[in-house]
Amino acid sequence: MNRSSFRHAIPSRSLLKILLPVAIIVGWEVAAILLNKTFILPRLETVFAVLLNPFSGELTFGSGSLFDNAIISLERVIAGFLAAAGLAIPLGVGMGRSEIVHDLFDSLMQLLRPIPPLAWVPLTLAWFKIGLVSMIFIIGMGAFFPILLNTLDGVKGVKKTWIEAAQILGAKERQILSRVILPGAAPTIWTGLRVGFGIAWMCVVAAEMMPGTNSGLGYLIISSYNFGQVPVIIAGMIVIGIIGIGCDYLFKLVDSHSFAWRELER
Numbered sequence: 001m002n003r004s005s006f007r008h009a010i011p012s013r014s015l016l017k018i019l020l021p022v023a024i025i026v027g028w029e030v031a032a033i034l035l036n037k038t039f040i041l042p043r044l045e046t047v048f049a050v051l052l053n054p055f056s057g058e059l060t061f062g063s064g065s066l067f068d069n070a071i072i073s074l075e076r077v078i079a080g081f082l083a084a085a086g087l088a089i090p091l092g093v094g095m096g097r098s099e100i101v102h103d104l105f106d107s108l109m110q111l112l113r114p115i116p117p118l119a120w121v122p123l124t125l126a127w128f129k130i131g132l133v134s135m136i137f138i139i140g141m142g143a144f145f146p147i148l149l150n151t152l153d154g155v156k157g158v159k160k161t162w163i164e165a166a167q168i169l170g171a172k173e174r175q176i177l178s179r180v181i182l183p184g185a186a187p188t189i190w191t192g193l194r195v196g197f198g199i200a201w202m203c204v205v206a207a208e209m210m211p212g213t214n215s216g217l218g219y220l221i222i223s224s225y226n227f228g229q230v231p232v233i234i235a236g237m238i239v240i241g242i243i244g245i246g247c248d249y250l251f252k253l254v255d256s257h258s259f260a261w262r263e264l265e266r
Contacts (some may be wrong), residue, residue: 042231050235063223064215070239073204073216076132080139081200085193088144092189097181109148117142117203121210132210135204142203143196150192154185187259194251201244211235231265 025044032041048238054066063069117138128134158181166176182189208218217236223234 046231084140084143086145096155135207143200146195154188158184
């Protein structure tokens with residue numbers, strides 16, 4: 001077989017991207033039919049029945065519609081994410097530009113960074129009680145460190161020649177920061193925001209499973225488990241995945257349009 005024939009024998013990239021999902025769907029349906037136990041593995045038609053009625057609360061036993069809970073979860077994620085970014089970016093810039101600030105905060109950040117966000121749940125409930133603030137804190141803790149580390153890495157990665165050129169031209173520290181450091185570090189900071197948002201989206205589901213929560217996709221999933229509504233659980237998980245993919249696509253879209261100049265440096 002020559003090289004040209006070999007290339008034609010390989011499936012296209014578009015086909016490869018859908019091959020595994022289709023195989024999983026087919027395998028799922030076959031396994032569900034053979035097993036015939038809805039509580040363990042429901043038929044796909046029951047899951048699609050929930051997904052195709054996102055505004056209806058009848059299939060969720062009064063736990064709210066998929067749409068309403070998804071919007072509530074997204075609002076909580078955005079609030080926690082913005083709080084994390086508002087703290088992490090200034091701190092990362094400060095640590096990257098000042099050795100004093102770096103030495104002051106580095107030990108504490110290294111100590112806290114390995115702690116999973118969910119490990120904060122007991123303290124969060126003790127400090128803030130049950131409610132929105134507790135959930136925002138858990139979400140913010142998940143997003144904080146990826147944003148901080150990428151901001152720090154981005155600031156330190158700005159070329160020294162750019163900074164030296166600005167200094168030679170008489171730029172002050174504030175001008176260097178706004179016109180050299182932040183634009184130069186922006187692609188790496190954006191990557192941190194992208195990663196941080198993804199982790200925040202994972203944390204919100206766990207945060208909404210805390211005692212006293214009565215809304216959100218995490219609440220919908222745990223409530224549906226209590227009622228034995230496995231199709232609703234799976235539908236909720238699929239919605240979480242779809243929203244996560246959509247948000248990540250938006251981050252990548254901004255990255256490709258706003259930071260295309262990076263390719264010119266390579």
